[in-house]
Amino acid sequence: MNQFSATVAEEIFASYPEWRSRAREESAQDGSTYLYIEFPAPDAANTTHGLEINTDNEEVTVSFDFYHSHFDHWKVQESGFEHQAALLFVQALLSESVAVASWWQGDQWCGSCQLAAGEEPELTVAQEFNRIRVRSWQGGRNEDRDA
Secondary structure (H helix, E strand, O other), rough: EEEEEEEEHHHHHHHHHHHHEEEEEEEEEOOOEEEEEEEOOOHHHOOOEEEEEEOOOOOOEEEEEEEEEEEEEEEOOOOOOOOHHHHHHHHHOOOOOOOEEEEOOOEEEEEEEEEEEOOOOOOOOOOOEEEEEEEOOOOOOOOOEEO
């Protein structure tokens, strides 16, 4: 694993040591290797994809259901750059402070965003859609609605 991935792995396991059993090394197209961690979501989340964390391309990518986001760091490295910390996003997701929304046209995914508690999904897609799907880790914020 490259140095970036090894450093992020140490940081993740310092926060979540039980996640070691979910971690594996994956190979990129260029032959380099990176960290990949995958968790199925609880049944109540009713998601297609659980929580996934990877360090491909020397960035931390966190995915849940049909949403993903890229981060420069796992932990906050400098004051004022909290938005770059994947750890904060994962903690918010697991505590249901953050949910994810996705827009659909029939069975076709059109885009997605994250939602803080109390927020409504803001339109972030230019395509036509006829359905909005909201999912949270424990399912407490789940919603399916016609657009």
